[in-house]
Amino acid sequence: MTDDSPILDIREVSLSFRGVRALNRVGFSVGTGALFSIIGPNGAGKTSMLNCISGRYSPSEGQIIFEGKDITRLKTNSRAHIGIGRTFQNLALFNHMSVLDNIMVGRHHLLRNNFLTGAIYWFGGAQREEVSHRREVEQIIDFLEISHIRKAVAGTLPYGPRKRVELARAVALKPKLILLDEPMAGMNLEEKEDMARFIIDLNEEWGMTVVMIEHDIGVVMDISHKVVVLDFGKKIAEGSPLQVIDDPHVRKAYLGEDEEPLPPPAAAAKVASWQ
């Protein structure tokens, strides 16, 4: 699936909150069509990285290149237009709207009507547009198997379905790159299996490049093409799942200090020498 031209190129990105350096010269690139995972212990800077890509934070140094264009300073809402969608770690649905309306908000940048043509619904083409987009939204609803709750108010749903609705809303954006922040957090085994299937389908059949943060190492190892590991804001390893799991720095970050000190991480070089 992966081809060589990167859709996303992170170049030496740093992010500081006053004294805390959340990200320290992190760089990696995500190939078009890849299923890419970011892992690391709590507080490693994974969500900060995602926030930099989706525009919520603006990196203090470095560049973020999306499809060859520098988007480091691009406004958050403009990133939906160029094809970046995301889900959130803590649910961020529109709680008082129905599931359908939540997903239709995802179509926002694809809809052409404004408040004037909306107000004269039948005459300005708003109804036609609503119906045609509804058709596509229904495909997403079918795919994510949430058709039974499409009329439910989002805030009344249990956790698992809410996560799915959030994914549906991000998919409705028609993103080229979809950022998933812990899509399996708090789910049981069955729900995780469903979610993993959805993510693989999105990647392989819907052709979306996926960047995912996930703590469930089993899932990450099973479905990712490539993994990058962060710890204390620094990249400590990058490579295929198998390479990463054997990396002594990754083991140290997750399991603790070894007796003999390790040489400083040089993730990229190490990966190359093992191949």
Add this chain to the structure above:
Amino acid sequence: MAGNASPRCGDFKTSYAADTTIFQTPLSRYATLSGIALMALAPLSFAGFEPVSDYAIALLIQIGYLGVAALGLNILVGFTGQISLGHSAFFGFGAFASAWLNNSFGIPVVIAMPLAGLMTTAVGMVFGIPAARIKGLYLAIATLASQFILQDFFSRADWFTGGTAGALAEPFSLFGWKLGGDREYFYVVLVTVVLLYLAAANLMRSRDGRALVAVRDHYLSAEVMGVNLTKYRILSFGISSFYAGIGGALFAHYLQFVSVEGFDLLLSVQFLGMIIIGGLGSVAGTLMGTAFMVLLPELMGGIIGALQQTDWGNIPAVTQGLAFLKQAAIGLAIVLFLIFEPDGLAHRWQLIKSYWRLYPFSY
């Protein structure tokens, strides 16, 4: 917030268009249409007999123009989750603007009214600029500034408002046909209310209306979905002021005189009371809340009148207390609604409807 009744069992929609109608059931659509038809019959006299009294017509007109302005506030507060304590100033601006356009430029009232709405929109968007940055209590205080600035403007700008003398407003006329009396003007109000409520209901089921609600519910994810927060926050002020301006213009040409008094903070708070009682985030609820706020003092007046007929009501201590009963009732109503029905009359109405839908089996 309010609304979202579960669909009726066995009532299946076969097209997406049918699934996005304003009225979820044919019954509610026909009930509303016949309600409008009844309203259209209200001012008529049948062989010299007028079933609806002049006083009732005046009350209905009042509910109409206040309801239009309150709907604007509900779009701002209920749907977009912002706050405004300056709504009555925009209402007043619309009233003066319509009179001014008509008096100074001879623009016919029927055109001056929507133009006044647009002028108020522009003013409202300027005062809405702080909303791009601040929220909640801070925004409330910022909009309080618009209340005071505009009120001061009304009393100083003689060229616009006539100053302390006030402004005269021509009666409404259409194709040389004057609709000066209450019973004729009633139709102007009715048509405006129907059109503007329909427009709001349509707005809320299309792109920009959803974006407004998204900004209210979770502005961070709304932004990630491509919603420009600044644009929609200020747009919401614009739409809200448009409704306030039209409501004000209706008011001006109804009284045919606009005084600088009256567009004060109290009226702004009363508008907030209307939408809280009616239901934040409910188009239909706004009208219910307005009717409630207009009719409650009348009801209290009736009760007080009845009490004064009794011996008990003429004890001096009680007579003095009765004078406060009207105001106290409004305050009490708001408090009781906040405690027992924070979603307002619209939600209560939904509950009643769903109870009767399942009538013999109440669960």
